């Protein structure tokens with residue numbers, strides 16, 4: 001208890017220091033407008049983080065390599081920051097500006113680690129190869145609901161689909177469209193369907209997420225031909241990607257919008273959610289929430305369960321309910 005109070009106090013103090021730096025920056029900006037001398041602090045955008053080093057783009061579009069002051073939090077790709085120049089193209093980040101949203105992943109010790117900030121859209125990239133995981137897709141879709149960003153499903157490598165295989169592939173994903181998740185079909189390789197994707201990216205800060213090898217970086221290359229982002233081949237033995245991209249990186253699209261490439265994952269662990277939060281992550285469940293006989297129904301075995309009844313009537317997808325149950329068993333450690 002005492003430890004927690006101390007931590008909160010520390011947080012308040014760190015917050016106050018950052019607020020002061022922000023205010024100082026604002027005053028300086030005003031002073032420099034008035035032609036007065038100013039210490040050189042500027043606002044910037046983190047476009048990449050490599051270990052402790054940040055690539056910060058200043059307001060003129062120049063890239064400054066920055067270290068960060070301790071105790072200001074953990075700036076990540078997409079963060080807005082205040083930095084001070086220490087050299088020609090080097091500096092130190094002194095404050096982290098408030099975030100509109102943040103995508104985190106638990107690290108090996110289970111602690112939340114931010115991956116990217118100020119997102120407005122989460123684009124889950126799937127492909128026929130490597131084979132999609134509905135469980136991973138559902139985890140990302142729940143995450144989009146929880147961090148309040150728009151979800152988008154991008155099916156890439158459609159050039160690999162033909163005939164019966166194609167019909168089967170789309171049939172397995174059809175329920176996402178029924179629920180209302182926007183979906184685009186593209187081929188980064190053949191540059192097919194990109195206009196539909198570009199339309200959805202305009203005016204948004206989007207992050208491409210998904211398994212390694214689905215073609216996230218290839219999509220960046222197709223959308224931004226002036227960049228040549230490294231892409232990897234799939235392993236012949238396992239059909240899986242080789243984790244080619246190692247750090248989230250923000251790109252600006254000429255058609256409008258910002259797009260973040262991110263390292264592929266094999267699995268994604270949701271942060272601890274209460275059952276209520278998890279239910280909110282499945283928007284098609286909403287009409288039935290509160291309709292079960294028991295208010296704390298787990299939708300597994302209780303009598304008069306509205307969710308299971310809806311599934312039997314074909315109104316809810318059995319795969320989604322299965323993933324909901326799996327997630328409520330693994331991520332549901334927080335009391336509701």
Ligand SMILES: Nc1nc2c(ncn2[C@@H]2O[C@H](COP(=O)(O)OP(=O)(O)OP(=O)(O)O)[C@@H](O)[C@H]2O)c(=O)[nH]1
Nearest residue numbers: 188189213214215216217218231232243244245264
């Ligand atoms: N046939 C086909 N292959 C593609 C397409 N897009 C990407 N690929 C191939 O898929 C492989 C993996 O692509 P990447 O872009 O490196 O995948 P990634 O999602 O960035 O992978 P990580 O960085 O490891 O997460 C490469 O061999 C690409 O050439 C596509 O539209 N069609």
Ligand SMILES: [Mg+2]
Nearest residue numbers: 216217244245
């Ligand atoms: Mg990549």
Ligand SMILES: [Zn+2]
Nearest residue numbers: 292297299305
């Ligand atoms: Zn129920």
